[in-house]
Amino acid sequence: MESPIFSKYSWLDFFFSVVGVCTYLFDVGSDIWVGTEFYSRGDFFWFGVLVGLMVLSSVVVQMFSWFWFKYDRELEGFDSQVDKNVLFGVCVKLSFILHVLQLGFFCRHVSAIWQGFRVWWRREEGSEYAVYLTHDLSMLRLIETFCESAPQLTLMTHIMLHTDRARAVQYVSVMASITSIAWMVVDYHRSLRSFLPDKAKQGWCSAFVYFLWNLLLIAPRVAAVALFSTVLPSLVAAHFLLIWPVLVFWAWRQQTDFMDSVGGEWxxxxxxxxxxxxxxxxxxxxxxxWRSIIYHAFMATDGGILLVTWWCYRDPVATQAYAPVLLATLSLTYLMGLLLKTLYYCCFHPTLWRPRVRADGLGAELTDGQGMLFRTFTPPASVTPQVWNKRMASHATCFYYNAEVL
Structure with missing residues (x-):
């Protein structure tokens, strides 16, 4: 029996789109506020670092958006879906200018809200296309979060630790970054689940556990880098440039196939x-x-080295009151995050089951106790290419995959 691929666009989808653009604007506004404070106080170095993170993040997101825009315009019948769209309805040259002006991501938000409003409020057709837009926004928000919000959170934590004081604007920036990361985690996971047959719903308990273990793993990582930067600030960039190429090489070794061009894939x-x-x-x-075990073992070792380095080079007098407690708390927090992650994948995570292949080439039958049988995330003949988001479908395949049933 064939399961539906898409659910209809709902008020909850519209709500997530509106909150997404509000979160984006709040994040940008807080960045501008922090930058203005740094500049007015004469902290030109921190001002430059903050602006650099903002520019780098914006450029990366706009590049992804532009690559996807060009691909989508080449899909057969895609123009019929976008005749009234804010971004995709404009010509290619005008869209290129919007992306150069760093407005492409914002226009995608407006496009998703407008399309969702037409579908949900006016009861017009185009539900699948509205879902298509929200899928892309989910991925772009994830990229924007880890290109800007996570590094900025590290920067703000470093400044607060280094100066041993914090202004209200810095607290606002930290809260904006945490909010952005938390919302991305939930939104991205929710978007991937829509590719499951019958759209397996995620309960509040499952969503909370998923959010919590991500937070408990990301927070100690950010804190470790920030603490390291307070004692050896000149080596933070060297540390990143030492780790990052190794991670890029590992991604290349896994033969990723997400983009539609060689340059886009790199x-x-x-x-x-x-x-x-x-x-x-x-x-x-x-x-x-095993990939997850290798990754967490590597990052735990690296984080341990950062914390030990901070412990050895810290000011014993200034940090005596909180250093032992902080070191123990960060270690226990990371361990708690790993335990919650294990609990989530054992009890709450839907698994992508695929049939075993016997020697005669036929798929082996699965018993009822083995769970749901998902085939692959490929569009059936009834789903047109312009509403099938193959990018997010590819990530859903990776995310809900269980190798032990192959």
């Missing part, structure tokens, strides 16, 4: 390396257990 691998610097992100089909 951009994706470079971005994956940046995401891996802060958090685990599965990018290839196949058994994920």
């Amino acid at each position: 951009l994706y691998r470079a971005t994956v390396g940046l995401i891996w610097y802060f958090s685990w992100f599965n990018v290839a089909e196949g058994g994920t257990r």
Whole structure:
């Protein structure tokens, strides 16, 4: 029996789109506020670092958006879906200018909201296309989060630790970054689940556990890098440039196939390396257990080295009151995150089951106790290419894959 691929666009999808653009604007506004504060106080170095992170993140996101825009315009029948769209309805040259002006990502938000409003409020057709847009926004928000919010959170934590004081604007920036990361985690996971047959719903308990273990793993990583930077600030860039190429090489070895061009694929691998610097992100089909174990072992070792370095070079007098407690708390937090992640994948995570292949070439039958049988995330003949988001479908295949049933 064939399961539906898409659910209809709902008020909850519209709500997520509106909150997404509000979160984006709040994040940009807080960045501008922090930059203005640094500049007015004469902290030109921190101002330059902050602006550099903002520009780098924006450029990377706009590049992904532009690559996807060109691919989508080449799909057969795609123009019929976008005649009234804010971004995709304009000509290619005008869209290129919008991306150069760093407005492509914002226009995608507006496009998703407008399309969702037409579908949900006016009861017009185009539900599949509205879902298509939200899928791309989910991925772009993930990229924007780890290109800007995570590094900026590290920067703000470093400044607060280094100066031993914090202004209100710095607290706002930290909260904006945490909010952005938390919302991305939930939104991205929710978007991937829509590719499951019958759209397996995620309960509040499952969503909370998923959010919590990500937070408990990312927070100690950010704190470790920030603490290291307070004692050896000149070596932070060297540390990143030492780790990042290794992670990019690992992404290349996993033979990722996410983009539609060689240049776009290397951009994706470079971005994956940046995401891996802060958090685990599965990018290839196949058994994920050992890849995840290798990654967390590597990052735990690296984080331990950063914390030990901070302990050895710290000011014993200034940090005597909180250093032992902080060191123990960060270690226990990371361990708790790993335990919650294990609990999530044992009890809450839907698994992509595939039939075993026997010697005679026929698929082996699975008993009822083995769970749901998912085939592959490929569009059936009834689904047109312009509403099938193969990018997110590819990630869903990686995310919900269980190698042990192959």
